[in-house]
Amino acid sequence: MAARIDHAVTSGTFSLDGETHQVDNNVWVVGGAEECVVIDPAHDASAVWRKVAGRQVLAILLTHGHDDHIRQVQEFRQMVDAPVLMHPADRMLWDAVFPDDAPDGDLTDGDVMRVAGVELRVLHTPGHSPGSVCLHAPDLGEQDDDGTPTGVLFSGDTLFQGGPGATGRSYSDFDTIIESIRERLLTLPESTVVHTGHGGSTRIGDEKPHLQEWIERGH
Helix, strand or coil: CCCEEEEEEEEEEEEECCEEEEEEEEEEEEECCCEEEEECCCCCHHHHHHHHCCCEEEEEECCCCCHHHHCCHHHHHHHHCCCEEECHHHHHHHHHHCCCCCCCEECCCCCEEEECCEEEEEEECCCCCCCCEEEEECCCCCECCCCCECCEEEEECCEECCEECCCCCCCCCHHHHHHHHHHHHCCCCCCCEEEECCCCCEEHHHHHHHHHHHHHHHC
């Protein structure tokens, strides 16, 4: 069976800088009939476990360390017995939630995770947080007219439908996220489907024309 993408939306809170907000998070499960990886198992470990549907979880991949994305990770890790991987530059955000524990390993720029015959490549895209990453899977997605996959990007909170992720909080920086999007994401094929950390999906080609608008809006 070819690799597929399963999706869940979970609800909970995000807290930082003394503020707490209600949020809905996208959880992405990539794999085949026997194995998968889970991207950002937010808020509801049991709901994510049901999406896994008995498959072996090779790894839990965290796009960044904000608490809405990681607070249920320890519970979920115990359910599926899989390593948790995160970029080390977000360790201070992890430690704020789990001061007595640590991720099992690092996600660093250029790392490749293989699952069910496809590759997910790590792109370090700081700005929303210092350790934010996206995961690019060029062999996933719909097929173009010539049979070539469009490719898929799991963008975490770096790029959304309509613009970059928020940068008005601790450890974030607007100019940095713009550079990450310009240099690392908008250089991908325009047909690439973007599956985000919150809200609807989009495509690189739909977002690329609006870069200057985002810059003007942000400043």
